[in-house]
Amino acid sequence: MPHIALPADLPGIRGAMAFRPETARPLNALVEILLTGPSTLSRGERELIATYVSSRNCTHYCHSIHGAIAAAHLGGDEALVKQVKTDFTQASISPKLKALLTIAGKVQQDGKLVTAADVDAARNLGATDLEIHDTVLIAAAFCMYNRYVDGLGTDQPDDEALYRERGRRVARDGYVTVSEEYLASHTEAAHAHA
């Protein structure tokens, strides 16, 4: 049960976002730019970074939903997503993405662990400064989202089908559009709480 009175019908970050639409809007805008905006990294690659960081933070809702979105972008390849969560070094992904995941994993622990050698390794495999910047920011932002979801004790269901269905919709429509549905329908309740 959540630590505060969040809307009961919305699991994970959605309940928290509906509770406080003012903060939900920039949070959704940030994730939209990072994961769906124009980039030389594919949407599937960026979702894998978000999934990996959420998995390392053991935030069930986030690693399940972003894993499902990643799979939707990657032709439904759930096995690949699972492999990235358990041991990305053995996954069928590019060496550049592996170098970026190494950086993301260090940011997840402590940004100060990222070394010049980690960054050079990514650069030597073709990573640009913007890709490195966005990798670090995706990892840092997902530590924030993960702690937000866990720190409020949000409901994080086990039902894989729920994540699979929603993952397809977010992959198709994007974060801001999908979030407007529940932000609009809960605005009144949220203001009553605030």
Added chain:
Amino acid sequence: MPHINLPEGFPGISAGFTFRPETAKPMRQLAQILLHVPSSLTPGERELIATYVSSRNNCHFCQASHAAAATAHLGDASVVDKVKANFL
């Protein structure tokens, strides 16, 4: 030296913000709502929360800049130092 080619003359997060204004915008909006817009917690109290967390993360730029903001709101640097060292 930064790991990527960030603009010179901007310390800490302001260099990251200047490098990528698209992502800076929602982060600045979020900070504005959380720390500055009127709330039943004062801006000084909210800056103390930000300072305390940044201090526990050993992030020098963030703890120093938010400590300065907290001090400006509270008019008392010793409270801020005490919160960082042992808020109890």
